[in-house]
Amino acid sequence: MKHIVVIGVGYVGLTTAAFLAELGHHVTGVDMDEGKIVLLRQGRIPFIEPELPELVERNVRAGRLNFTTSCQKAMPHADMAFICVGTPPTPSGHADMSQVEEAARQVALAATQPLIVVLKSTTPPGGNAERVAAILASHLSPGMDAPLVVNPEFLREGSAVYDTFHPDRAVIGAWDSAAAEEVAALYAPLRCPVLLTDPASAQLTKYASNAFLATKISFINEISRIAERVGANIHAIAQGMGFDERIGAEFLESGLGYGGSCFPKDVLALSAIAEQQGYYSQFLHAVTDINAGQCSLAVEKLGDALGGFHGKAVCVLGLAFKPQTDDVRESPALSVISMLCRQGAVVQAYDPAAMSTAQKVLPPHAALEYCADAYAAALGCHAVLIATNWPEFRSLDWSHIHSSMAGKAVMDGRGLLSPDEMRGMGFEYLAFAN
Numbered sequence: 001m002k003h004i005v006v007i008g009v010g011y012v013g014l015t016t017a018a019f020l021a022e023l024g025h026h027v028t029g030v031d032m033d034e035g036k037i038v039l040l041r042q043g044r045i046p047f048i049e050p051e052l053p054e055l056v057e058r059n060v061r062a063g064r065l066n067f068t069t070s071c072q073k074a075m076p077h078a079d080m081a082f083i084c085v086g087t088p089p090t091p092s093g094h095a096d097m098s099q100v101e102e103a104a105r106q107v108a109l110a111a112t113q114p115l116i117v118v119l120k121s122t123t124p125p126g127g128n129a130e131r132v133a134a135i136l137a138s139h140l141s142p143g144m145d146a147p148l149v150v151n152p153e154f155l156r157e158g159s160a161v162y163d164t165f166h167p168d169r170a171v172i173g174a175w176d177s178a179a180a181e182e183v184a185a186l187y188a189p190l191r192c193p194v195l196l197t198d199p200a201s202a203q204l205t206k207y208a209s210n211a212f213l214a215t216k217i218s219f220i221n222e223i224s225r226i227a228e229r230v231g232a233n234i235h236a237i238a239q240g241m242g243f244d245e246r247i248g249a250e251f252l253e254s255g256l257g258y259g260g261s262c263f264p265k266d267v268l269a270l271s272a273i274a275e276q277q278g279y280y281s282q283f284l285h286a287v288t289d290i291n292a293g294q295c296s297l298a299v300e301k302l303g304d305a306l307g308g309f310h311g312k313a314v315c316v317l318g319l320a321f322k323p324q325t326d327d328v329r330e331s332p333a334l335s336v337i338s339m340l341c342r343q344g345a346v347v348q349a350y351d352p353a354a355m356s357t358a359q360k361v362l363p364p365h366a367a368l369e370y371c372a373d374a375y376a377a378a379l380g381c382h383a384v385l386i387a388t389n390w391p392e393f394r395s396l397d398w399s400h401i402h403s404s405m406a407g408k409a410v411m412d413g414r415g416l417l418s419p420d421e422m423r424g425m426g427f428e429y430l431a432f433a434n
C-alpha cells in the first residue's frame, strides 16, 4: 500500500485517484478549485461520468480516498505524486505547461520525503519533461530526490472508469529505471501490456495515439465527401473497411467530426511541436482542416434543404461533444449552433446531460432557446439536427416528432438514425453520404 497524492481532480485526476484507492492505496486528491473539493467532500462528483460516483463514494467510505485544496497538507508521507492538471492550448497551438510547472513546484516545496512524481497530464516532448524534472530538483529540500516518470493517460470521457480498469496498455517513460518499475508495479493487477521507455517516447506515444485516432475520423469524413459524389454509402464503406483487422472497425464513424478537450488540442500541439523543430506537417494540418469543415458542411446541406435559415426554426439535439458526458469543450454541437444563429435561424436545443455546461459556454443569444426535452425542442421546428449520438435520440417517438414539426428535414450529423425508417415516416433525411 502506498501513500499517493493526485494533483488536479478533473476527469483524469479524479478517475486516477479513485482507481488507485480501489487498488488499496491511500490516496489524497488535491485541487485548487475549492468548489470541486467542497462537492467531493459532500460525496458529489463535479461532472457527469458513468460509474465514477459509486467508485469515489466506495473508496471515501473505506477511508482510502480523501480530498483537500492544500498540497502542503496532502504531501507529508507521500510515496508518489501524480500530476493530472490541464495542458490547454495557447493561441499558437502549443500546450500551455504553466499548470504542470506550478503543480511540480508545489509538490517539490511540500515534499517531506523522497518520492516519485508521475506526470499523467498530456505534455509535449522536446524539453518539457526535462523542465519539470529541473523544477522538482530546484524546489526540493537539500538531499531529497524525486525522480520523474511520464505516464500518459489514454482514458475516454464517458467510459473513463471502464477504460482505467481495462487499459490497452500502460506507457511509462523514465530516466530512472527503479522509479519506472515502481510505477509499472501499480498496473500489475490489471495485467495489461506495460511499455517501459524514455520520457520523450512516452510523451510522443500519447500525441501520436490521439493524432492517429483523429486521423481515422478525418479519413472517413474525407471518404464520405468522395462517397457522396459517386452515390456510395459511407456506413457500408466503414463497415467493409472495419472487417479488415489491420484497419479496425473503431473510429470510422463519419459525421460532424471530433471535438472534446483533447483531439483538437493534441493534433494542434503535435503540429506545433513539429514546427518548433523546423518541420511543417502537411498531414496533421489536413486532419484538422477536414475536421473543421464537417460542421459547415452539415449546416450548408441543411440550409440548402430549407432554402436558407431566415424565419426557420432548427431543433439541435445534443450539446455534449460525445454521449455519456456533460463536457462541451470544443463540442461540434456548439459550433453548429453558433453557425445556425449567425445565419438567421432560431435554435431550440436539448441535451440529456449538458444543458447547464453549454449555457455557461455559449454566449446568450435571442435566437437560442434551451428546451426541457427533445419533444419540446422539436415542436414547431422546420428541421432537426442531430449533433451528439446519444443512444436515447434513436428511441424517440419520431412519428410524434414528425407531426409536431413545421417542416420535415432531419440532418443526422452523427449517422444515428435509420435513413429508411426516417424516410418511411415522411422525413426529408439528410446525412453525410447516405
Ligand SMILES: NC(=O)C1=CN([C@@H]2O[C@H](COP(=O)(O)OP(=O)(O)OC[C@H]3O[C@@H](n4cnc5c(N)ncnc54)[C@H](O)[C@@H]3O)[C@@H](O)[C@H]2O)C=CC1
Residues within 6 Å of the ligand: 007, 008, 009, 010, 011, 012, 013, 030, 031, 032, 033, 036, 084, 085, 086, 087, 099, 102, 103, 106, 120, 121, 122, 123, 153, 154, 155, 156, 157, 261, 262
Ligand atoms: N479529459 C480526458 O479525457 C483526458 C485528458 N487527458 C489529459 O489529462 C490532463 C488533464 O485533463 P482533464 O482531467 O480533462 O482536465 P480538467 O480540466 O478536467 O482537470 C484539471 C484540474 O486540475 C486543477 N488544477 C490545475 N492546476 C492545479 C494546481 N496547481 N493544484 C491543484 N489543482 C490544479 C484544475 O482546477 C482542474 O480541476 C490534460 O493534460 C489532458 O490533455 C488525457 C487523457 C484523457
Ligand SMILES: O=C(O)[C@H]1O[C@H](OP(=O)(O)OP(=O)(O)OC[C@H]2O[C@@H](n3ccc(=O)[nH]c3=O)[C@H](O)[C@@H]2O)[C@H](O)[C@@H](O)[C@@H]1O
Residues within 6 Å of the ligand: 122, 153, 154, 155, 156, 157, 158, 210, 213, 217, 250, 251, 252, 253, 254, 255, 256, 257, 258, 259, 260, 261, 262, 263, 321, 322
Ligand atoms: O487524450 C484524451 O483526452 C482522450 O481523447 C480521446 O477520448 P475522448 O476525447 O474522451 O473521446 P472519444 O471517444 O475519443 O471521442 C472524441 C471525439 O471524436 C468523435 N468521434 C469518435 C469516433 C468516431 O468514429 N467518430 C467521431 O466523430 C466523438 O464524437 C468525439 O467528439 C481518446 O479516445 C482517448 O484515448 C484519449 O485518452
